[in-house]
Amino acid sequence: MLTLQFLGAAGTVTGSRFLLTVDNQKVLIDCGLFQGGKELKERNWNPFPVNPKEIQGVFVTHAHLDHTGYLPKLVELGFKGKIFATPSTVDLMEILLRDSAHLQEEEAAYHNRGKFCCPHARPLYTLQEAEQALYQTKAVPYGESFNFGNIKAEFIPSGHILGSAFIRLTVPQNGNEVSFLFTGDMGRYHSPILKDPFPVRKADYLLVESTYGDRIHEKITRIEAILPAVQECLALSGCLLIPAFTVGRTQEILYTLREMLDQKKIPQIPVYVDSPMAIDVTHLYAEYHQEHDMDMEKLEKEGHSPFRFPGLQYVRTTRESKSLNHLKGPLIIISANGMCTGGRIMHHLANRLPDPTTILLFVGYQGSGTRGRELLEGAKNITIFHEKIEVNARIKQADNFSAHGDYPEILQWISGFEKAPLKTFLVHGEPESTSALKGHIYEKFPEWKVEIAQDMQSVEL
Ligand SMILES: [Zn+2]
Structure with a gap:
């Protein structure tokens, strides 16, 4: 038996969790939080669709919380298996999961102080559960093929963030081998610091992300994109205020x-x-020389x-x-988080938005339902x-930093x-954007069989 089920990130850009069942072995590829507006965030509280005790392992494409942020909850619900990621992803997870638990x-505690609503509020998970998830995590370098039960796995650089990887899983099936390639988030070509996404030659089944499936990033350099704002x-x-992912x-x-x-x-x-977290992350970016591109090396x-x-x-x-x-001013403040849903940026927004000499520059994707999206769409007032x-x-927006x-x-990939x-x-x-990408793939590769994943859909392969 070989099935693939989409437990998130179908019809939306967060909550990446894909369940692969190979005979009796169940593994997850990514285990992310739903992020964005209230409705999405509430999905994190829904019962997990599979008994976490039956899941033997998790393969993580990269450290962003919409790909890893549910791991401590999975642990709380009884997941005892191993979590695999690249070494720099593990280092980033240590920062991000602890911070996420702290925020939860x-x-x-804020709700329990009781002024507005919901006394007896519980965190989605605690620091202790985040620590337990980290304890279950094992680092495996890029390009090293390793076995987990019947599954052979490998991480391939994907150029999205430090440590990000395409995951190739190969499983036995009726005497043959079947291979899967999960892109996680697709990186950029010619972006600074990190190497470009590595080419992949073949896979029997491919999962591709489609965040910008309907868009072409502006063909200007990064300097040209932010110089006018500066x-x-x-x-x-x-004050040039830049909400940025850490x-x-x-x-x-x-x-x-x-x-x-x-x-x-x-x-x-x-x-x-x-952002204390951005500082720690910046140290890691400097440390992992092997992931740097040629300009950065030079x-x-x-x-x-x-x-x-x-x-x-x-x-x-x-x-x-x-x-x-x-x-x-003049001064530049770069603070988190990037979609203005929390963090220190909120204080700067409250302080600087009423001032007409402030320039708010978005450099990343603003999910629907977020304050970032509201501001980008021209809100004259926001609640903070x-x-x-x-x-x-x-x-303002500088789109090509995505x-x-x-x-x-x-x-191209x-x-x-x-x-x-x-x-x-x-x-x-x-x-x-997902249906636009489907159209673009058909146009260029008419022989490809492309399907849009549906939430909770289970596909027998
Ligand atoms: Zn990502």
Whole structure:
């Protein structure tokens, strides 16, 4: 028996969890949280569709919480198996899962203080459960084929974030071998710091993400994308506020700012990275030399680092963070989280959005139902900490910082296949982009059999 079931990230971009059943062996590929608006977040509280005690292992494509953030809950529900990921993914998971547990605990405590609603709130999981999940995690380097029961597995660099991988699983079936390739999140070609997505030549079954299946990223450089916002910030003597994911996006922004400074496109101005987690993640990005691309290698050989330049300051404590509130521009604050659903960015938004000299620059995907999406769509007021905040800031977007390939990049990667897989399933996208990607694949590869994965659908293979 060989079945694949989509337990999340079908018709939506979060909650990646795919269940592969090979005879009596059940494994998950990714085990993510649903993130975004209230309705999605509530799905994390639904009973898990399979008994976690029956799951023997989890293979993790990368550390983002929409791919790993449910692991502590799975452990709480009785999962005792092993969790496999690349070494840098494991390091990132240590930061992200602990932080996620901390946020869950904090949120529950906030509700229990009782002013607004729901006394007796419980966290989705605790720090102890996150620690247990980390304890069950085992690091396996890229390119090393390893066995888990009947399943042979391998991680292949996917260029999305540090440690991100395509996962190839090969399973025995009626005397033959059947191979699966899970893309996780598809990286970009020619993005700074990390190597490009590695080509894959074949797979019997392919799962492809489709976040940007309907889009072409702007064909401008990263410098061109953010230079106007920095210039505006200088002209207004204002604050350029950049909500950025701590993993990947923050480091790419720093890389680009350093380039602009080196090329004398901008003068030295104060840049604050206000996120303890982003600081820890940036250290990891610097540490994992083997994942760096050639430009990054060259930079380091010359004794430079994109993560250290004049004017750059890392802000760790809450006291330091609060002191940024009183600073007059021009200045740049990079803070988390990237979709403005929580974290220190919320304080900066509350403080700076009413000010017309503020420029709010989005550099990543804004999921539906998030404050980021609301602001991007032109909301004149938003609610933060139960207070109505007037929006007078200028709202901008630099689309090409996305860590997800657009559809031409997905097609470029797909063209590396020597022959069409038996079937390709499209996952991890909002319905319009997933169906657009299906159309684009058919157009270029008419012989491919492509199906859009449906939530909870189980496919016998
Ligand atoms: Zn991701």
